[in-house]
Amino acid sequence: MKVKKPIPKTGGIDHTLTLIDQGFHFLPNRRKELGSDIFETRLMGKKTICMAGKEAAEMFYDNTIFKRKGAAPLPLKKSLLGQGGVHGLDGELHKQRKRMHLSLVTPERLEDMKNIAVNELDAKVKNWENKEQVVLFDELREILTRAGLKWVGVPVEENEVKDRTDELNKMVDSFGGSIARFRQGKRARDRHEKWLKEIIKDIRSGKIKPPAYTSAYIVSNHREPNGKLLDLQTAAVELNNTYRPLVAAAYFIIFGALAFHEYPETFKKMQEDQDSYSHMFSQEVRRFYPFAPAMAAKVKKSFYWQSYHFKKDQLVVLDLYGTNRHPDDWESPEEFIPERFKGWKGSPFSFIPQGGGDFHIGHRCGGEWLAVMVMRTFFKYLVGHMTYELPEQDLTFSLERMPTIPKSHFIIQNVKRTKDSVEELEQHVQSRPVI
Numbered sequence: 001m002k003v004k005k006p007i008p009k010t011g012g013i014d015h016t017l018t019l020i021d022q023g024f025h026f027l028p029n030r031r032k033e034l035g036s037d038i039f040e041t042r043l044m045g046k047k048t049i050c051m052a053g054k055e056a057a058e059m060f061y062d063n064t065i066f067k068r069k070g071a072a073p074l075p076l077k078k079s080l081l082g083q084g085g086v087h088g089l090d091g092e093l094h095k096q097r098k099r100m101h102l103s104l105v106t107p108e109r110l111e112d113m114k115n116i117a118v119n120e121l122d123a124k125v126k127n128w129e130n131k132e133q134v135v136l137f138d139e140l141r142e143i144l145t146r147a148g149l150k151w152v153g154v155p156v157e158e159n160e161v162k163d164r165t166d167e168l169n170k171m172v173d174s175f176g177g178s179i180a181r182f183r184q185g186k187r188a189r190d191r192h193e194k195w196l197k198e199i200i201k202d203i204r205s206g207k208i209k210p211p212a213y214t215s216a217y218i219v220s221n222h223r224e225p226n227g228k229l230l231d232l233q234t235a236a237v238e239l240n241n242t243y244r245p246l247v248a249a250a251y252f253i254i255f256g257a258l259a260f261h262e263y264p265e266t267f268k269k270m271q272e273d274q275d276s277y278s279h280m281f282s283q284e285v286r287r288f289y290p291f292a293p294a295m296a297a298k299v300k301k302s303f304y305w306q307s308y309h310f311k312k313d314q315l316v317v318l319d320l321y322g323t324n325r326h327p328d329d330w331e332s333p334e335e336f337i338p339e340r341f342k343g344w345k346g347s348p349f350s351f352i353p354q355g356g357g358d359f360h361i362g363h364r365c366g367g368e369w370l371a372v373m374v375m376r377t378f379f380k381y382l383v384g385h386m387t388y389e390l391p392e393q394d395l396t397f398s399l400e401r402m403p404t405i406p407k408s409h410f411i412i413q414n415v416k417r418t419k420d421s422v423e424e425l426e427q428h429v430q431s432r433p434v435i
């Protein structure tokens with residue numbers, strides 16, 4: 001007979017409101033209080049095991065013992081993720097769908113994205129020269145929306161860009177427990193999916209002909225293991241999954257710009273970009289600054305791990321933010337040190353800002369290379385292709401809000417474009433693995 005070790009428990013009845021209140025602090029605070037990387041609590045009325053650290057992540061991403069069906073809360077699916085998409089699939093269906101997603105991010109297509117995105121940025125910077133002030137976060141979200149839609153081959157009229165940007169922003173900003181933001185995110189998703197469904201219909205009927213290498217073409221024509229096309233609703237969710245998350249990179253780009261300001265030595269190092277500094281810096285931005293707090297899965301079949309019992313259908317939450325800062329795996333985790341990634345040979349389970357483990361057979365984010373590449377290119381642009389000043393503003397960000405961003409949204413002024421072309425950035429080939 002196995003000897004069961006009790007999992008430490010939080011007191012109280014249900015901690016959903018505490019989670020909403022404490023945001024990124026919730027899981028680390030409970031772990032500290034209980035002196036344990038694993039604890040049991042109650043969230044949204046359900047008993048939930050929460051855990052952090054490399055070993056816990058390795059177990060969490062083992063899809064022979066964990067499943068995603070029924071794990072993500074319904075509000076998250078109605079606003080941020082969509083219903084019926086790859087995030088919630090298991091087994092063969094997941095593998096098949098994931099292959100479709102990974103087929104979209106070939107090295108050539110990553111380079112395409114880099115070039116599209118940096119040209120969109122460059123075009124905007126020309127306008128910024130004539131503006132008194134620019135709210136960088138808001139502008140970046142529009143730039144990435146434009147770039148994402150162009151890259152996936154979805155046609156968008158100039159007069160639609162504002163609406164499409166607003167919809168993606170609201171979806172991405174919808175998690176974290178605020179009812180108002182959830183409602184906005186859900187309405188935005190409904191509108192956006194309705195628009196996408198018409199486009200997919202037109203692609204299927206041949207009225208719109210995107211190139212065969214684009215997401216618009218591939219997702220519209222993808223067939224399920226049963227040989228059928230994806231139903232329209234699921235196709236809209238999956239097509240959206242191929243560019244919506246790019247908007248999340250805007251959060252990290254702003255945090256990188258904040259790091260240039262708070263750690264001025266990094267600005268100079270980025271200009272020199274020795275030893276792929278831009279890569280190390282982007283990795284450290286993703287490790288150090290908060291975006292995705294945690295992921296949820298359910299136990300597929302009962303098992304023991306370190307003498308703790310995991311019962312079938314038990315809800316389990318992995319602390320992504322806390323794992324990226326776990327003292328067992330990171331030296332001085334609370335310090336911003338890009339050089340820690342020099343020749344980094346760490347574990348795919350200790351550095352998990354976009355999920356952990358394997359891209360192909362597991363749920364690790366399919367857009368990680370793409371996000372890092374766009375981040376690197378934008379950081380290089382910020383230090384080498386333009387100059388700007390920061391006026392007085394509130395650059396603090398609250399760890400109680402999920403997702404979070406500096407309160408001022410990062411205002412810049414006196415913008416000058418300092419190079420005539422972005423050719424140098426286009427030629428800087430970056431599509432290398434990130435893990």
Ligand code: HEM
Binds near residue numbers: 242252291355362364
């Ligand atoms: C900074 C930007 C991004 C962040 C923070 C981010 C974060 C994440 C996270 C936390 C997951 C869930 C991992 C899990 O289920 O355990 C995920 C999954 C996923 N992401 Fe991203 N992501 C980003 C960019 C992208 C981009 C640009 C794309 C597409 C081009 C993308 C496509 C996906 C897909 C398809 C999945 C589902 C993987 C699966 O369930 O197998 N992501 N991402």
